[in-house]
Amino acid sequence: MNNNAINEVIEKYPSAKREYLIPMLQDVQEIQGFVSKDSVVMIGDHLKLPGAKIYGVATFYNQFRFNKPGQFHIQICRGTACHVKGSVNVLESIERALNIKVGQTSRDGLFSLEVVACLGACGLAPVISVNGEFYANVDNKKLFKILKNLRKEGGTK
Amino acid sequence: MDRAVIEGDPYRLIEGMAIAAYGIGASKAYVYLRAEYPLAIQRLKDAIEVAKTYGFVGNNILDSGFNLEIVIKKGAVAFVCGEETALIKSIEGKRGMPKPRPPYPAVSGLFDKPTIINNVESLANIPNIIREGAGWFNGVGTENSKGTKVFALSGNIANTGLVEVAMGTTLKEIIFEIGGGIPDGYKYKAVQIGGPSGGCIPESEIDIQIDYESLITVGAMMGSGGLVVMDENTCMVDVAKYFMGFIQSESCGKCIPCREGTRRMLEILERIASGKSNETELETLERFQSVLHMTDLATIIQDASLCGLGKSAPNPVLSTLRWFRHEYEEHIYERKCRAKVCKELLTFTIIEDKCTGCTLCAIQCPTDAILGSKKHPHYINFEKCIGCGTCLEVCNFDSINVE
Ligand SMILES: Cc1cc2nc3c(=O)[nH]c(=O)nc-3n(C[C@H](O)[C@H](O)[C@H](O)COP(=O)(O)O)c2cc1C
Ligand code: SF4
Ligand code: FES
Numbered sequence: 001m002n003n004n005a006i007n008e009v010i011e012k013y014p015s016a017k018r019e020y021l022i023p024m025l026q027d028v029q030e031i032q033g034f035v036s037k038d039s040v041v042m043i044g045d046h047l048k049l050p051g052a053k054i055y056g057v058a059t060f061y062n063q064f065r066f067n068k069p070g071q072f073h074i075q076i077c078r079g080t081a082c083h084v085k086g087s088v089n090v091l092e093s094i095e096r097a098l099n100i101k102v103g104q105t106s107r108d109g110l111f112s113l114e115v116v117a118c119l120g121a122c123g124l125a126p127v128i129s130v131n132g133e134f135y136a137n138v139d140n141k142k143l144f145k146i147l148k149n150l151r152k153e154g155g156t157k
Numbered sequence: 158m159d160r161a162v163i164e165g166d167p168y169r170l171i172e173g174m175a176i177a178a179y180g181i182g183a184s185k186a187y188v189y190l191r192a193e194y195p196l197a198i199q200r201l202k203d204a205i206e207v208a209k210t211y212g213f214v215g216n217n218i219l220d221s222g223f224n225l226e227i228v229i230k231k232g233a234v235a236f237v238c239g240e241e242t243a244l245i246k247s248i249e250g251k252r253g254m255p256k257p258r259p260p261y262p263a264v265s266g267l268f269d270k271p272t273i274i275n276n277v278e279s280l281a282n283i284p285n286i287i288r289e290g291a292g293w294f295n296g297v298g299t300e301n302s303k304g305t306k307v308f309a310l311s312g313n314i315a316n317t318g319l320v321e322v323a324m325g326t327t328l329k330e331i332i333f334e335i336g337g338g339i340p341d342g343y344k345y346k347a348v349q350i351g352g353p354s355g356g357c358i359p360e361s362e363i364d365i366q367i368d369y370e371s372l373i374t375v376g377a378m379m380g381s382g383g384l385v386v387m388d389e390n391t392c393m394v395d396v397a398k399y400f401m402g403f404i405q406s407e408s409c410g411k412c413i414p415c416r417e418g419t420r421r422m423l424e425i426l427e428r429i430a431s432g433k434s435n436e437t438e439l440e441t442l443e444r445f446q447s448v449l450h451m452t453d454l455a456t457i458i459q460d461a462s463l464c465g466l467g468k469s470a471p472n473p474v475l476s477t478l479r480w481f482r483h484e485y486e487e488h489i490y491e492r493k494c495r496a497k498v499c500k501e502l503l504t505f506t507i508i509e510d511k512c513t514g515c516t517l518c519a520i521q522c523p524t525d526a527i528l529g530s531k532k533h534p535h536y537i538n539f540e541k542c543i544g545c546g547t548c549l550e551v552c553n554f555d556s557i558n559v560e
Contacts, residue, residue: 021250022233060252061233080385081311083399096523123317
């Protein structure tokens with residue numbers, strides 16, 4: 001784990017105030033893709049907060065992940081518009097196709113899956129996003145194509 | 158909607174905030190923004206910088222001696238943080254759990270300082286109202302709901318996107334004229350308005366004027382301004398279940414009526430929509446009984462919850478029960494889902510005459526529930542079928558029947 005990067009985040013917040021806890025966690029996650037144990041310990045040292053308190057805050061919010069995400073991080077929208085357009089089916093298909101549940105990373109490290117509430121593209125429902133790239137009007141057929149392409153892309157690396 | 162203001166014209170928000178801050182004598186203002194909207198965050202950041210260079214934000218604004226610092230706070234994704242006191246906790250770097258009022262934030266809010274909280278749309282309206290006068294703003298709208306309102310149209314509707322209409326415009330106009338109606342020849346069923354804790358408006362009430370008071374009479378609310386249109390392929394029990402699931406997982410857990418009550422309601426809804434095979438008589442009885450408890454439960458959650466999330470949590474259920482009771486009854490007594498959404502109540506069969514034995518469905522079926530040999534009609538093993546609908550989707554010969 002790259003602790004220098006965490007130190008850089010910490011240095012951005014020299015006045016160690018509690019109100020910077022969430023921004024620091026957000027910065028760490030942006031760099032590492034998740035909130036590592038090391039980062040919690042280091043932030044705790046800086047803000048003089050016990051790790052348990054930090055986990056208490058971090059787990060309250062849906063944004064933070066504690067597992068390393070896969071090479072392709074899939075976010076599926078479960079907002080209202082997407083639900084009406086059948087996002088449950090898409091979610092179930094992804095889970096079956098990748099053999100992982102929401103919040104998990106596939107064993108080959110290729111895919112991870114996260115559910116989000118409204119990606120803000122409701123007109124294009126149902127929406128999924130892979131590493132931040134949006135796919136609109138996703139149905140099973142489209143999904144299998146997307147996954148196939150990603151597998152190919154991941155395999156060649 | 159608020160995102161559109163920030164992405165499209167962030168200066169309106171900044172100006173509104175500056176005026177509001179001047180009005181109450183605040184020197185620090187926060188914008189709490191969803192982390193999922195990076196573009197909005199970036200645009201607002203840039204706009205604040207620009208405003209600073211022109212002296213509209215910062216120290217001694219326009220030589221008035223008034224200072225204002227605007228800070229952007231990225232929300233860490235929790236619905237309850239829209240509630241005022243939870244939002245304050247979240248900015249302070251704590252868990253976003255509401256606290257009892259009084260003291261109201263206006264007396265003791267962020268870092269125990271007096272705080273006012275307003276919505277982005279509200280603030281962005283201020284500059285225009287000050288420039289054009291209150292009469293101008295009040296010239297549009299109804300007796301008690303003034304001005305315009307922006308709605309986000311989505312769901313089963315031809316034109317999706319944002320629409321700004323005068324308060325008092327009818328729902329029918331919004332859906333069938335502006336929205337272009339329901340696509341693919343399906344029939345209108347309901348519109349869900351006001352976000353997860355809003356309500357549904359059925360076809361019988363489609364002539365309703367949209368304003369704050371009228372919405373309340375049909376058990377809905379303005380809320381976030383989301384309008385999700387649903388056609389006849391939407392199951393209202395499923396919609397209620399969906400919202401309850403969302404609210405249940407977003408409940409902060411501070412008070413028992415909200416935390417446990419929403420969970421019980423969700424369980425009841427799940428039972429209504431769940432499978433018909435191997436149910437014991439006792440379970441059937443419980444399924445019938447539980448529905449009777451649902452309205453009691455709803456009243457208790459409404460009365461005894463601390464914050465707005467809990468107080469409005471039963472709305473989707475109450476509203477669907479009020480307008481679509483017959484759909485609940487069908488689910489409970491006839492074990493039927495007319496919209497063919499509640500999978501466990503559906504039976505998939507293959508129409509022998511139509512099936513050509515192309516084997517496509519058998520290959521695609523995730524549970525290997527489809528059996529048969531090439532060029533002969535296939536059949537579905539009910540025990541294995543999970544009702545995922547894959548066969549229906551892949552069949553090129555319309556030979557899958559769903560009931
Ligand atoms: C559970 C819950 C979620 C909320 N979410 C939001 C939100 O996302 N955006 C918002 O502006 N107000 C939200 N509100 C309302 C705010 O708490 C607050 O009342 C409102 O922003 C006040 O602004 P106004 O008086 O200008 O309308 C929410 C309220 C509750 C109870
Ligand atoms: S009503 Fe629900 S969300 Fe609100 S404080 Fe109570 S438990 Fe938390
Ligand atoms: S509901 Fe899926 S993008 Fe909004």
